[in-house]
Amino acid sequence: xxxxxxxxxxxxxxxxxxxxxxxxxxxxxxxxxxxxxxxxxxxxxxxxxxxxxxxxxxxxxxxxxxxxxxxxxxxxxxxxxxxxxxxxxxxxxxxxxxxxxxxxxxxxxx
Amino acid sequence: xxxxxxxxxxxxxxxxxxxxxxxxxxxxxxxxxxxxxxxxxxxxxxxxxxxxxxxxxxxxxxxxxxxxxxxxxxxxxxxxxxxxxxxxxxxxxxxxxxxxxxxxxxxxxxxxx
Numbered sequence: 001x002x003x004x005x006x007x008x009x010x011x012x013x014x015x016x017x018x019x020x021x022x023x024x025x026x027x028x029x030x031x032x033x034x035x036x037x038x039x040x041x042x043x044x045x046x047x048x049x050x051x052x053x054x055x056x057x058x059x060x061x062x063x064x065x066x067x068x069x070x071x072x073x074x075x076x077x078x079x080x081x082x083x084x085x086x087x088x089x090x091x092x093x094x095x096x097x098x099x100x101x102x103x104x105x106x107x108x109x110x
Numbered sequence: 111x112x113x114x115x116x117x118x119x120x121x122x123x124x125x126x127x128x129x130x131x132x133x134x135x136x137x138x139x140x141x142x143x144x145x146x147x148x149x150x151x152x153x154x155x156x157x158x159x160x161x162x163x164x165x166x167x168x169x170x171x172x173x174x175x176x177x178x179x180x181x182x183x184x185x186x187x188x189x190x191x192x193x194x195x196x197x198x199x200x201x202x203x204x205x206x207x208x209x210x211x212x213x214x215x216x217x218x219x220x221x222x223x
Contacts, residue, residue, distance in 0.1 A: 042216045045213065048209075
């Protein structure tokens with residue numbers, strides 16, 4: 001079993017829909033990261049959080065430390081949001097690395 | 111634009127050869143981490159360099175080695191290339207080691223034939 005699990009693996013939605021991507025992890029963490037990867041490989045950090053909730057524009061990230069679960073929400077989705085969204089954690093016992101989920105491929109149709 | 115640049119962007123090598131990948135960190139950052147991302151999978155941590163010293167290493171064999179220079183740029187060297195080394199290699203720079211935001215380069219796509 002992977003230490004970081006994401007669901008769904010693939011998600012296709014219509015423009016304007018509310019999107020939720022889930023992440024569960026099994027290790028103790030210092031922080032959880034949500035990142036976005038576009039075709040071609042470039043990765044952009046969206047959020048780094050260790051508790052509660054963060055919002056940036058149409059993106060919202062939440063984390064429940066007790067349940068070892070995080071969600072990434074996209075409101076009013078747009079085709080330009082199409083990308084792979086990856087959850088990664090900084091483990092408490094090795095905070096020099098990120099342990100990554102496999103990613104969620106999101107396609108938003110016009 | 112993150113300010114992290116990797117070179118080359120694409121590379122084709124033959125099995126058994128050696129390869130060097132390069133990464134220039136963002137200005138002011140003293141920490142560089144390297145990741146390997148196989149097709150369709152999440153990245154795997156290779157190692158991290160902090161102030162020119164290896165600060166942590168993932169589950170990769172010794173033929174994966176690295177270096178960080180006084181200007182904090184970094185190299186990833188892979189000897190005796192194997193077909194399974196074909197992947198996207200990502201470099202991330204951060205302000206310090208530990209729990210800080212990482213800024214990623216565009217990656218180097220390595221194909222081993």
